[in-house]
Every structure is written in C-alpha cells, then in structure tokens.
Amino acid sequence: MLDFCFTIPYGLILVAGGVIGYLKKGSTASLGGGVGSGLVLIIAGYLSLKAFEKRKNSYLALVLETVTAAVLTWVMGQRYYLTSKIMPAGIVAGISALMTGFYLYKIATGGNHIPAKAE
Numbered sequence: 603m604l605d606f607c608f609t610i611p612y613g614l615i616l617v618a619g620g621v622i623g624y625l626k627k628g629s630t631a632s633l634g635g636g637v638g639s640g641l642v643l644i645i646a647g648y649l650s651l652k653a654f655e656k657r658k659n660s661y662l663a664l665v666l667e668t669v670t671a672a673v674l675t676w677v678m679g680q681r682y683y684l685t686s687k688i689m690p691a692g693i694v695a696g697i698s699a700l701m702t703g704f705y706l707y708k709i710a711t712g713g714n715h716i717p718a719k720a721e
Contacts, residue, residue, distance in 0.1 A: 605705065
C-alpha cells in the first residue's frame with residue numbers, strides 16, 4: 603500500500619467537497635478549507651509519487667500528509683461534536699481519522715516499501 607495511491611484521491615475528494623460546499627451554500631470557509639487542504643494533500647502525494655519513482659521515500663510528504671489529516675480530524679471532529687451533522691463534518695472527520703492512522707502506520711513501518719530492482 604503506497605501512500606500516494608490514497609493521498610491523491612483523498613485530496614481530490616476534499617477539493618471537490620470544498621467546491622460543492624461553496625456552490626451549494628456560498629461557504630467561503632468550505633472553499634478555502636477544502637481546496638486548501640486538498641491541494642496540500644495532492645502536492646504531498648505528488649512528491650511521494652516522484653520520490654517513489656526515484657526509488658526513495660519522501661518523509662516530507664509523509665509528514666505533510668499526516669499533519670494535514672490530523673488537523674482535519676481535529677477540526678471536523680470538533681465541528682461534528684458541536685453540530686451533530688454527518689455531512690460534511692462527520693464524514694470528513696471519519697475519513698481523515700482513517701487516513702491519519704494509515705499515515706502513522708506508514709511512518710512506523712519506514713514509509714513506502716521500495717521493491718527490489720529486477721534485472
């Protein structure tokens with residue numbers, strides 16, 4: 603399981619959610635939060651992908667991914683606690699909590715496992 607395989611789609615979901623929140627409710631907070639955090643994750647996923655292509659790990663990308671997902675878990679978890687609204691706060695908090703756990707697992711196991719070079 604490579605982190606960028608999950609990070610880039612996760613970032614795209616956040617961007618789409620931010621845009622949808624803005625279009626439906628006019629929420630600039632949704633636009634800024636969704637697009638901002640989504641783009642950070644997409645960039646981190648891209649950095650990880652490029653490092654993997656060079657047969658290396660990008661610990662910078664893993665840290666960015668972990669911190670972003672943890673902050674989203676906390677912020678959206680607090681919002682869910684206060685409003686009890688599943689959409690979007692509960693969903694984003696849940697997905698972000700799962701992703702935070704995944705990123706911590708990747709850090710604990712040494713990042714992406716680079717396959718042996720076939721000759």
